[in-house]
Each structure stands twice: as structure tokens, then as C-alpha cells.
Amino acid sequence: MTETAFETVPAVAPVEPRARIGTVVMKFGGTSVADPEKIRRVAARLVGAKRGGSRVVGVLSAMGHHTDELLDLAHQVSPRPKPRELDMLMSVGERVSCALAAMAISDLGQDAISLTGSQAGIVTDTVHGKAKIVEVRARRIHEALDQDRIVLVAGFQGVSTELDITTLGRGGSDTTAVALAAALGADACEIYTDVDGVFTADPRVVPDARKLHAASYEEMLEMAASGAKVLQLRSVEFARNHGVRLHVRSTFTDEDGTWIREEDERMLEKAMISGVTHTLEEAVYTVRETNPADLFEALAGASVNVDTIIQIGSDIVFSAPREDRDETAGVLDGLGAPWGERDDLGKVSIVGAGMKSHPGVAARTFGTLRDIGVEPRFVATSPIKIAFYVGHDDVDRAVKALHDAFDLSSPEAERRHA
Ligand code: ASP
Ligand code: MG
Numbered sequence: 001m002t003e004t005a006f007e008t009v010p011a012v013a014p015v016e017p018r019a020r021i022g023t024v025v026m027k028f029g030g031t032s033v034a035d036p037e038k039i040r041r042v043a044a045r046l047v048g049a050k051r052g053g054s055r056v057v058g059v060l061s062a063m064g065h066h067t068d069e070l071l072d073l074a075h076q077v078s079p080r081p082k083p084r085e086l087d088m089l090m091s092v093g094e095r096v097s098c099a100l101a102a103m104a105i106s107d108l109g110q111d112a113i114s115l116t117g118s119q120a121g122i123v124t125d126t127v128h129g130k131a132k133i134v135e136v137r138a139r140r141i142h143e144a145l146d147q148d149r150i151v152l153v154a155g156f157q158g159v160s161t162e163l164d165i166t167t168l169g170r171g172g173s174d175t176t177a178v179a180l181a182a183a184l185g186a187d188a189c190e191i192y193t194d195v196d197g198v199f200t201a202d203p204r205v206v207p208d209a210r211k212l213h214a215a216s217y218e219e220m221l222e223m224a225a226s227g228a229k230v231l232q233l234r235s236v237e238f239a240r241n242h243g244v245r246l247h248v249r250s251t252f253t254d255e256d257g258t259w260i261r262e263e264d265e266r267m268l269e270k271a272m273i274s275g276v277t278h279t280l281e282e283a284v285y286t287v288r289e290t291n292p293a294d295l296f297e298a299l300a301g302a303s304v305n306v307d308t309i310i311q312i313g314s315d316i317v318f319s320a321p322r323e324d325r326d327e328t329a330g331v332l333d334g335l336g337a338p339w340g341e342r343d344d345l346g347k348v349s350i351v352g353a354g355m356k357s358h359p360g361v362a363a364r365t366f367g368t369l370r371d372i373g374v375e376p377r378f379v380a381t382s383p384i385k386i387a388f389y390v391g392h393d394d395v396d397r398a399v400k401a402l403h404d405a406f407d408l409s410s411p412e413a414e415r416r417h418a
Pocket of ligand 1: 093
């Protein structure tokens with residue numbers, strides 16, 4: 001049995017009558033706001049969109065590595081910081097960038113207001129460190145937009161149903177942006193970042209990887225779940241479930257990036273594979289003589305985000321993020337079943353909507369691995385993905401060989417948008 005566990009996505013309030021056509025949500029990542037000069041450039045970009053006639057909501061990440069620094073600070077003070085206080089601390093980074101951007105926007109002669117997640121009406125559940133948005137109450141944003149202001153919302157955070165500050169998990173500003181785009185009925189959610197878009201493979205591993213012009217929600221979900229870091233997985237689920245079109249593009253150019261949207265014919269025909277992704281950030285666990293229901297209920301109770309699951313007789317193999325290691329070990333110890341962990345495996349995935357209708361993808365994948373002498377350990381598939389685990393040392397070679405085997409350096413692989 002294999003499965004990629006995606007979370008369900010909450011309803012957001014139906015678009016209020018006040019929502020206007022022409023609303024755009026523009027999200028800027030940490031490298032895009034890393035210093036005062038860059039914040040001024042982001043401010044100018046937001047003002048440009050406003051002067052072009054849009055109602056503009058900016059969602060900002062923390063400056064550069066600010067979130068990491070705050071996390072590090074917490075661990076310098078306390079070996080096990082309380083999750084509630086950690087969220088109080090970590091939510092600060094995004095507030096800093098929003099306040100600064102609002103100042104810079106005022107200097108450009110445009111009215112702006114910065115809001116915390118809580119002020120913006122982002123209501124979450126009570127799970128500190130990876131809270132899920134349960135509701136967006138966008139009244140205050142609408143009011144500010146109606147007053148002709150640019151609204152800056154601190155990404156990555158909300159307020160829980162128990163009125164505590166929560167954060168949405170690393171990379172969570174993407175989810176803030178998409179949730180707001182859904183709630184505001186925005187035309188699109190633009191994700192500005194330090195790369196030009198989504199690539200057919202990580203360009204650091206495959207220098208001739210191509211920028212995709214378009215990918216379907218399903219493909220992007222699989223890619224985000226299997227190592228493409230450009231979007232938080234949950235933001236893609238949210239976008240798919242609410243039909244929000246995403247445009248992932250560079251902060252530093254005006255060029256089009258990658259559109260994430262409904263699947264269409266061209267995606268299926270042009271290139272059957274959209275990309276080869278990889279990750280070294282999962283640990284693989286083997287649990288013996290256990291009951292899958294007990295195991296996965298306990299892991300869910302500890303908010304461990306399980307990815308690949310394979311059952312072999314009475315053994316269960318599953319993968320989970322390294323950052324959930326302590327929680328995972330706690331659950332497995334609690335179950336009392338013998339278990340082991342491997343952190344020397346990387347996961348390589350090939351993803352493509354065209355796989356559904358083209359036979360031979362598995363044959364080509366495993367033939368390629370055989371030819372380069374790489375032996376996959378565990379294999380997991382979905383209708384549009386083949387993923388396998390190999391030793392860390394074999395990951396780059398496997399990615400390069402598969403990128404070649406599926407011709408992903410050719411212009412055909414780009415899949416033109418519109
Ligand atoms: N600043 C947060 C992080 O580093 C959230 C984000 O950037 O999306 O994870
Ligand atoms: Mg990010």
C-alpha cells in the first residue's frame with residue numbers, strides 16, 4: 001500500500017459581495033525582503049500594482065533568516081521551548097517586514113496598513129508550530145482595501161480558536177497568501193521568490209533544468225510533497241480546493257514564472273513528465289508486528305505528517321519529515337513495537353499528469369536506474385508519481401539520469417502557458 005497523505009482543507013467563508021474584481025494577493029519570500037533596500041523594492045512593486053488599478057494585498061515572510069535566528073535564540077534560552085511561546089516569538093519576524101514595508105510604501109505616497117495574522121482575521125486550530133487555518137474573517141482587510149490602502153498581512157501566523165498566536169509551519173506564508181486569495185476572491189495569488197519559477201529539477205543538481213510555464217495542481221502537490229521547496233504543500237492543497245490560480249515568479253524580474261492551475265490537454269500531451277524532484281529531509285521508519293490503525297492514529301495524534309507508507313507482511317515502512325523525529329520516536333516508543341529508523345535514504349520522485357495515459361513510464365524509470373547501477377529500496381506510486389528511496393550518495397545521479405531519460409532539458413518540457 002502506498003499513499004501520499006494530503007490534509008483536508010477547511011472551507012473559507014464564501015466570497016463576500018464586497019469582494020471586487022481586480023484583487024491581487026502578492027506574497028514575497030524571505031530572500032525578497034532580506035534587507036532595507038529589498039524591502040523598498042518590494043514596496044515599489046506593490047505600489048506599481050496598486051497604481052495599475054488593483055486592490056493589493058501583500059503577504060510578507062520574515063526578513064532573510066530571521067525565523068531561523070528566532071528559533072535559534074529560543075534554543076539558546078531553553079532546551080525545550082514551550083510551543084505556545086515559540087509561536088509568540090516566531091510570529092514576530094513577519095510583523096517586522098510588514099511594518100517596514102508599510103513605512104516604505106507611505107514614503108512612495110501611497111497609503112498602507114500592516115496587520116498581524118490575527119488582525120487580518122486568520123483563525124486557526126490550536127496546534128502550535130503547525131496550525132491549520134480554519135477560517136478567514138476578512139472584514140478588516142476589505143475595509144482597508146475600500147479605503148484605498150495597500151494591505152500588508154504578516155504571513156505564517158494566525159490566532160487560534162482559543163485566542164493564542166499560532167504559526168502555520170515552515171514556509172507557511174504561502175498558505176497565508178493562498179487562504180487570503182481564496183477568501184478575497186482574488187484573481188490570482190502571486191508568489192514572488194528568488195527563483196524564476198518551478199523547474200523540471202533542482203537547477204543546482206541539473207544545470208540545464210527548464211522552467212515550467214504551467215503545471216497542474218495535482219502535479220504541484222506531488223512536487224511540493226516530494227522535495228520542491230518553492231511552495232508549502234498545504235498552500236497548494238488550499239489553492240486546488242478553492243480554485244486559486246498561483247503564479248510562482250521572480251521578485252527580481254518582470255518575466256512570467258510558472259502558473260499552477262487546472263490540468264489541461266497540453267499538459268498531458270506535450271511532456272508526460274513535469275519534473276524530477278528529490279529530498280534528503282525524510283527519515284524512513286520500519287515498525288514490526290504492529291497494527292496500522294494504532295500506529296497511524298498515534299502518529300496523527302502527535303501531528304506527525306506521514307508521507308510514504310508501505311506495508312510488507314506485518315511490517316510497516318513509512319517516511320516522515322526529519323523535523324518530526326522527536327515526536328515520531330516518542331510515538332513509536334509508546335507503542336512498544338520493535339522499530340528502526342534510517343536517515344541515510346533520499347527520495348527521488350518523477351511526477352507528471354501525462355503518466356496516467358502513457359504506458360512505459362515505470363519501465364523507463366527502472367531501466368534508467370538499472371543502467372546507472374542504482375538500486376531503489378522502497379517504491380511508492382500514485383497515478384501521477386513514481387517515488388523511490390535510494391542511498392544519499394545516489395540521489396543526484398538518479399535525478400540527472402531520469403531528467404535525461406525523460407528529455408526534460410528540451411523546450412518541449414516547458415509546457416507553454418496560454
Ligand atoms: N518565515 C517563515 C519560515 O521561514 C514562514 C515563511 O517564510 O513562509 O518558515
Ligand atoms: Mg517559502
